[in-house]
Amino acid sequence: MTSWDIANPTSLGTGVAKTEINDANPLTKPTQAQTLIEVVPYMSSIAALTAGQSYLTKCIIESNSINLLPKNFLVPPILGGLGTFASSLTPMLDTVETMTPLQLGATQQFRIYGQNFVANTVANKLGLALHYSEAQTNAKEMFYDMPTNETGTGTASTTVAGENFTINDGTFLETITPVVTSGVVTASESYLASIEISSNDFDNSMPLKVPCQPISTALGSAASVGIPKLPSYHNIHMGMKSSCTISTTLTLSEGLTAAGNFIAGVGYTKS
Numbered sequence: 001m002t003s004w005d006i007a008n009p010t011s012l013g014t015g016v017a018k019t020e021i022n023d024a025n026p027l028t029k030p031t032q033a034q035t036l037i038e039v040v041p042y043m044s045s046i047a048a049l050t051a052g053q054s055y056l057t058k059c060i061i062e063s064n065s066i067n068l069l070p071k072n073f074l075v076p077p078i079l080g081g082l083g084t085f086a087s088s089l090t091p092m093l094d095t096v097e098t099m100t101p102l103q104l105g106a107t108q109q110f111r112i113y114g115q116n117f118v119a120n121t122v123a124n125k126l127g128l129a130l131h132y133s134e135a136q137t138n139a140k141e142m143f144y145d146m147p148t149n150e151t152g153t154g155t156a157s158t159t160v161a162g163e164n165f166t167i168n169d170g171t172f173l174e175t176i177t178p179v180v181t182s183g184v185v186t187a188s189e190s191y192l193a194s195i196e197i198s199s200n201d202f203d204n205s206m207p208l209k210v211p212c213q214p215i216s217t218a219l220g221s222a223a224s225v226g227i228p229k230l231p232s233y234h235n236i237h238m239g240m241k242s243s244c245t246i247s248t249t250l251t252l253s254e255g256l257t258a259a260g261n262f263i264a265g266v267g268y269t270k271s
Contacts, residue, residue, distance in 0.1 A: 001134050001135075002037065002131060002132060002133045002134070003033070003131075003132050004129055004130065004132070005027065005029075005030070005129070005132070006127060006128070006129055006130075007110070007112045007127060007128040007129075008021065008022050008023050008127060009021065009043075009044075009125040009126060009127030010022060010023055010024065010114070010125060010126065010127070011046060011123045011124070011125050012057065012115070012116055012124055013116075013123050014119060014120050014122065014123050016115065016116050016117065016118070016119055018060065018113050018114075018115045019113060019115065020112065020113050021112050021113065021126050021127065021128065022112055022128075026110065027109060027110045027111075027112060027130070028107050028109050029102055029106075029107070029108050029109070029110065029130075030132055031104075031105050031107060032104070032134045033102050033104075033132035033133065033134060034101065034102050034103075034134055034135060035099065035100065035101060035102060035132065035133040035136060035137040036068075036098050036099070036100040036102060036130060036132060037098065037099060037131045037132065037133050037137070038096060038097045038098055038099075038131045039061070039095070039098060039128055039129060039130050039131065040093050040095050040096070040128070040129040041059045041073070041075040041076070041093075041096070041126065041127070041128050042093055042127050042128070043055065043057060043078065043090075043124055043125065043126045044078070044090060044124065044125055045078060045088070045122055045123075045124050045125075046122065046123050046124065047123070048122065049080045049085075049088050049122060050120065050121040050122055051080050051081060051082060051083055051084075051184070052080055052182075052183055052184035052185070053080040053120045053121060053122075053183075054077055054078065054079045054080055054118065054181040054261070055075075055077055055078040055079075055116065055118075055120065055124045056077050056116065056117040056118050056150055056261055056263070057074070057075040057077065057114055057115065057116050057117065057124065057126065058072055058073065058075060058114070058117070058146065058265075059072075059074075059075050059113070059114055059126065059128060060072050060113040060114070060115065061098075061110055061111075061113075061128075062110070062112075063108065063110050064109065065108040065109055066100065066102065066108050066109075066110070068098075068100045068141075069143075070144065070145045071098065071143065071144050072144055072145050072146055072265070073096050073144040073177070073265055073267075074146065074177050074179055074230060074263070074265045075114070075126060076090075076091035076092070076093070076094065076227065076229065077091070077179060077181045077227055078090055078091070078124070078226075078227075079181060079182050079215065079225045079226055080182075080225075081185060081222070081224040081225050082184075082185045082186070082187060082217070082220075082221065082222060082223040082224075082225070083221045083222040083223070085222050085224040085225075086222060086224055087224045088224065088226065089225075089227065089228065091226070091227050091228055091229050091230055092229050094229065094232070096142075096144070097142050098142055099137050099140065100141055101137060102132075110130070117149065117150040117261065117263065118150065118181075118261060140269040140270075141269065141270070142174065142267050142268070142269065143170070143267065143268055143269070143270060144265060144266070144267050144268075145165060145167060145265065145266060145268075146165065146263060146264065146265035146266065147162060147163035147164070147248060147263060147264075148163060148165070149163055149263075150261040150262065150263045151163060151248075151261065151262055152259045152260070152261055152262075153180060153193070153250060153252055153256070153260045153261065153262055154252065154259055155259050156252070156255055157252055157253060157254055157255040158252060159249055159250065159251045159252075160249070160250045160262075161247070161248075162247075162248035162249060162262060162264070163248065164245055164248070165245070165246055166243060166244065166245045166246070167243075167244045167246065167266070168242065168243050168244075169242055169270050169271070170240045170242070170244055170268040170269070170270055171239065171240060171268070171269055171270055171271045172236075172237050172239055172240065172268060172269050173197075173208075173236055173237075173238040173239075173240055173244075173266055173267075173268045174234065174236055174237060174267050174269060175232055175233060175234050175236065175266060175267035175268075176197055176208060176210050176232070176233045176236065176264060176265075176266055176267075177230065177231065177232045177233075177264065177265040177266070177267075178194070178210055178211075178212045178231065178262070178264040179212060179213070179227075179230060179262065179263060179264070180193045180195075180212045180215065180250070180261070180262045181260050181261050181262075182215050182225055182260045183258050183259055183260045184257075184258040185215075185217050185223060185258070186217065186256070186257040186258060187217055187218065187219050187220055187223055188218075188219055189217050189254070189256055189257060190214060190215060190254055191212075191215035191254075191260055192214050192253040192254045193211075193212045193214075193250055193251060193252050193253060193262065194210060194211045194212060194250075194251045194253070195209070195210060195248060195249065195250055195251075195262065195264045196209040196248070196249045196251070197209075197210075197246060197247070197248060197264060197266065198246070198249070199240070199244055199245060199246045199247065200245070201240055201243065201244035201246075202238050202239065202240060202244070203238060203239030203240070204238075204239075206238070208238065209251075210233045211231070212231065213228070213229065213230065213231050215260075240268065246266065248263070248264045250262045
């Protein structure tokens with residue numbers, strides 16, 4: 001038997017501070033639950049979006065009673081358009097697999113946070129759905145991490161280095177989640193990009209370069225833009241050293257008038 005629960009949507013404000021959701025309260029797991037199977041982050045603006053501003057946000061799950069760190073993963077972003085744009089697109093919801101073991105009969109608690117990478121004029125709210133099972137899992141637990149900060153795309157059709165980050169105690173890199181968000185968009189220009197993940201600490205030098213969801217712009221002074229779904233690439237199974245420093249690089253295939261931002265998250269298992 002499985003069940004679902006919700007960490008209540010809570011405002012993250014207009015800045016970049018780490019903010020606890022569920023109305024700033026811990027969320028207690030059901031006493032019968034023995035596995036957190038997956039989670040679903042969901043987000044929306046709480047007022048009219050501002051042109052040229054996008055919500056680029058991560059969700060963070062922590063606990064004082066469950067050994068689950070790190071769990072830092074990207075939330076499907078919401079983009080602002082050009083001028084008095086007519087509509088905005090909230091990407092379709094998707095699951096983030098966790099497979100975290102829980103203690104039967106215990107009242108363990110999660111502390112769930114959201115953090116924007118870029119400040120906005122209007123605040124956004126973030127919520128999280130949690131999927132539990134009363135059965136123990138035999139699957140490997142998934143862990144997630146990413147660079148501390150986003151990086152600007154620049155405007156030239158070229159490659160741009162993002163931040164490096166280090167994974168400790170990982171065994172296999174399993175997923176890549178790349179994202180590019182728009183800044184001030186220009187009519188008839190598109191964000192067409194890919195992100196490469198690389199490391200001297202991987203088991204081999206096979207390429208890990210994946211496309212970002214393209215952002216297409218229409219004609220006119222009032223253009224809406226959007227990302228229909230945040231891409232996530234699975235079943236990679238790249239071996240890693242116990243301390244693995246990862247580099248991220250963006251390739252922008254079309255020049256832009258104004259820059260956006262990019263970042264990539266990864267999912268991995270431990271021994």
